[in-house]
Amino acid sequence: MFVVVGATGNTGSAVVDTLLSRKQPVRVVVRSVDKGAAWKTKGAEIAVASLDDVSALTKAFEGAKGAYLLVPPNYGAATWLADQRARMDRAAEAVKKSGISHVVFLSSVGGHIAEGTGPIKAARYGEQILGKSVSNLTVLRPCYFMDNWAPVLGAAKAQGVLPTFIAPTARIPMISTKDIGRVGAEQLMAGGKGKQIVELAGPEEYSPDQVAAALGQILGKPVTAQHAPLNAVVPTFKSFGFSDEAAKLFEEMYRSFSTGAIGYEHPASLVRGKITLAEALRVMV
DSSP, X not given: OEEEEOTTSHHHHHHHHHHHHTTOOEEEEESSHHHHHHHHHTTOEEEEOOTTOHHHHHHHHTTOSEEEEOOOOOTTOTTHHHHHHHHHHHHHHHHHHHTOOEEEEEOOTTTTOOSSOTTHHHHHHXXXXXXXXXXXXXXXXXXXXXXXXXXXXXXXXXXSEEEESSOTTOOEEEEOHHHHXXXXXXXXXXXXXXXXXXXXXXXXXXXXXHHHHHHHHHHTSOOEEEEOOGGGHHHHHHHTTXXXXXXXXXXXXXXXXXXXXXXXXXXXXXXXXXXOHXXXXXXXX
């Protein structure tokens, strides 16, 4: 039995789909029975728990061979980093109490860097606290999600403009969440071998200009990448409902990415996904 936390999200749902397609028993952790109904019809077992309930989460982990764990962020929290670390603490406590022997944890590129990484600092904390709570820990460190372009597709469709805080010509690693989930499932099935770091990228690197060009082909109209200044990060993210602290952390992250301060720890051993940018965008449009 494999447990999946975050099954209603992009990577978690891909983990469950992969496991079920390979005839593996799966228990999905959801906040309510209704949220697990679709998975139940596909053959998954349902456990109702949340990251705020250590007892219920511990029970959900019990008896499982391994678990896929991500800690969904509440970006509206005023003290976001402290809030996220507290949720990591509760997840780690449940892991330890359950006696589960293998956890595949969704972290981020830059998880090995102590400072200047914005919200990635929470993922780094998760790596550290889980490393003390389970004997076998597989850490997934993916790069920029291709799916992150979804919120700005409306502007591309309506105005032919793709807003971005990334320099239009800068080629960066991007990966589909479906590839992340597939690798996560494969790591669960492979079993744990102490602490392992798996750094993930897509089949190649892409620039915002290339994203705009791919969108233009899909939409049948010109789309241009429009570079937004980094001092616009905070007001933009606050308009999305982020707290002031969370928005400022994202500004810090974008500034570090822009200078190359955030990157892979082991770039020579990247695991590359199979889904291309164009394939990922077609599903989103």
